[in-house]
Amino acid sequence: MGNHGTQKPAEQEEAGGRRRVLTFLSAFGLIGSAVLSAFSNFVFIKPRATYGQPSRFHVGKPDDFPSGTKLALEDRRICLVRDGDQFAAVSTTCTHLGCIVSPSDTGYSCPCHGSRYDQDGNVTGGPAPKPLAWYKVSLAPNGELEVDKDQEIKPGTYFNV
Amino acid sequence: MSEPTAVVKKPKTFDRLRVLPQEIWSSIFRHPLPDSDLGRSQTSFTNFFLHIHPVKVDRHTLKPWFTMGLGLMSFFLFVILIVTGILLMFYYVPSTQQAYDRMLDLRGSVAFGTFLRNMHRWGAHLMVAVVFLHMCRVFLTGSYKKPREFNWVLGVVLFLLTLFSSFTGYLLPWDQLAFWAITVGASIAGYAPVVGKEMQFLLLGDTAVGQEALLRFYVLHIAVLPAVMMLLVMVHFWRIRKDGGLSRPEPEAAVAVAQEVPKPKKFGLQGLVRGQVLNAGSSTENSVYSWPNLFIAELFVFVFTLAVILILAMFFDAPLEEPVNMTHPPNPAKAPWYFLGLQELVSYSAFWGGVGIPGLMVVGLLIAPYIDRGRKGVGKWFARERLLANTLFVSFAILNVILVIIGTFFRGPNWEFVSPW
Numbered sequence A: 001m002g003n004h005g006t007q008k009p010a011e012q013e014e015a016g017g018r019r020r021v022l023t024f025l026s027a028f029g030l031i032g033s034a035v036l037s038a039f040s041n042f043v044f045i046k047p048r049a050t051y052g053q054p055s056r057f058h059v060g061k062p063d064d065f066p067s068g069t070k071l072a073l074e075d076r077r078i079c080l081v082r083d084g085d086q087f088a089a090v091s092t093t094c095t096h097l098g099c100i101v102s103p104s105d106t107g108y109s110c111p112c113h114g115s116r117y118d119q120d121g122n123v124t125g126g127p128a129p130k131p132l133a134w135y136k137v138s139l140a141p142n143g144e145l146e147v148d149k150d151q152e153i154k155p156g157t158y159f160n161v
Numbered sequence B: 001m002s003e004p005t006a007v008v009k010k011p012k013t014f015d016r017l018r019v020l021p022q023e024i025w026s027s028i029f030r031h032p033l034p035d036s037d038l039g040r041s042q043t044s045f046t047n048f049f050l051h052i053h054p055v056k057v058d059r060h061t062l063k064p065w066f067t068m069g070l071g072l073m074s075f076f077l078f079v080i081l082i083v084t085g086i087l088l089m090f091y092y093v094p095s096t097q098q099a100y101d102r103m104l105d106l107r108g109s110v111a112f113g114t115f116l117r118n119m120h121r122w123g124a125h126l127m128v129a130v131v132f133l134h135m136c137r138v139f140l141t142g143s144y145k146k147p148r149e150f151n152w153v154l155g156v157v158l159f160l161l162t163l164f165s166s167f168t169g170y171l172l173p174w175d176q177l178a179f180w181a182i183t184v185g186a187s188i189a190g191y192a193p194v195v196g197k198e199m200q201f202l203l204l205g206d207t208a209v210g211q212e213a214l215l216r217f218y219v220l221h222i223a224v225l226p227a228v229m230m231l232l233v234m235v236h237f238w239r240i241r242k243d244g245g246l247s248r249p250e251p252e253a254a255v256a257v258a259q260e261v262p263k264p265k266k267f268g269l270q271g272l273v274r275g276q277v278l279n280a281g282s283s284t285e286n287s288v289y290s291w292p293n294l295f296i297a298e299l300f301v302f303v304f305t306l307a308v309i310l311i312l313a314m315f316f317d318a319p320l321e322e323p324v325n326m327t328h329p330p331n332p333a334k335a336p337w338y339f340l341g342l343q344e345l346v347s348y349s350a351f352w353g354g355v356g357i358p359g360l361m362v363v364g365l366l367i368a369p370y371i372d373r374g375r376k377g378v379g380k381w382f383a384r385e386r387l388l389a390n391t392l393f394v395s396f397a398i399l400n401v402i403l404v405i406i407g408t409f410f411r412g413p414n415w416e417f418v419s420p421w
Helices: A002-006 A009-045 B013-028 B037-046 B070-089 B099-108 B113-140 B149-171 B176-189 B196-204 B211-242 B254-260 B268-274 B290-315 B337-346 B350-371 B384-409
Strands: A056-060 A070-073 A078-083 A086-091 A102-104 A107-109 A123-125 A134-139 A145-153 B056-058 B287-289
Touching: A070 A102, A078 A145, A086 A145, B037 B287, B037 B290, B056 B290, B070 B113, B070 B211, B070 B290, B099 B113, B113 B149, B113 B290, B113 B337, B113 B384, B149 B176, B149 B211, B149 B337, B149 B350, B176 B196, B176 B211, B176 B337, B176 B350, B196 B211, B287 B290, B337 B350, B337 B384, B350 B384
Parallel strands: none
Antiparallel strands: A056 A145, A070 A078, A078 A086, A086 A134, A102 A107, A134 A145, B056 B287
């Protein structure tokens, strides 16, 4: 700083340019590190494994459920439906704000904000934005029905035993 | 110490002991209680806890009906909440197995347990209300205008943090009310565009409210949010001083007078840094010493706030519902009262009610001082010059209050309309 006066104009300009580049690089490094550390904090607080319930589970043998069953498995948050030889697992988590819907005569109804669904889970009233999810049902090797909540299927798609 | 004069009598041990208390006292408090203007000025300069105050304060600032002490009340409630909160932490465990039992223990076997929980709960409710009223006061007196616009922004952020603190605290008792209110609230967050689902997952640490959510809410409630709020409160207070104290109406001839003031000589660093200071409208005859005028007023607000909380905690017990039953939501499942306006909106449309309209409201509040740039009517309640802005704000506030009242009293099972009578 102090010896600026003794430098030739060209040298001075060169020094100024160098200083700008170094300033830019340091700023880039500092801001980059800040962004990276913010990002790693974000990665840290996002859990890789959760401690909640498994999303794939067995519910029992097909014969445990007579035809016409509409049984809400409350802990699993699904309703198991049997119609003839057809099985389906309908979510009982309201698509509006996550309350638990209960099976009613006409389908399902939610106690929190009054959403109503028909037998297939289509919205018939209230603020719910989309129909109840249907999950994939399959037969496990041990002969029990297996529901996979990670796999949503098209509503109305039954599993034939 | 003293000049070596003819005969210096060596002080005796007893004399030394006799003045010891006085020495200790004067090492802590540099000055005796002030009885002169110099002493009154020194209070704000030499006492750490008082140095946040100005030496002199405008008479207008001290008028009880101008501020109604609402900002201070919010701060004192914050302090009461921190103290009672820390005490409650001695007995609370953020575990789904234990949390509810700890609530029962607090009620059954901890000395003053119920009382402290009551203080904490009513303090939290009151703080939400008082911070909102403080915001109304600042708007309706036009105090958010330049140069106070950024302090208004900080205030809006503090209001949101107050709501979020209250919301995170709501889950901790792990009763039915807590569980379903948070289930509903977190689902509302899930409706935010693009980042909604991700945000909900981060907040809950799982796909549904459970142990992870309880732990996360606990950490947010006792560490993250209070720390951020403390920092912002400090900046909020600091800026009041740096923005020229509380707003006050400019006297008629203030501008003309200000221009006639000769350019002050800049002595020392402060003069250089702050430049020319024109305290138009706060002339000597309009201001009084902070000691005792301001400090008495603050003490009164503190005692009043504490008294209200103590009386509430004495006569009304904080609710505790059934322990969590994840399979049976109560009917109707209601959020805390200050979110019932939101829940009412959400019952019409989840996106618009939960994210769209509240988001627009917050953005509107944040940018209000940058849009409304008129300089008239500052420092007066309901100034005629600000009729449009005040009308808009009052409509907005009343709309919110009406929504909260509908959600609280007029909604029954299945969120159907019921009459409270």
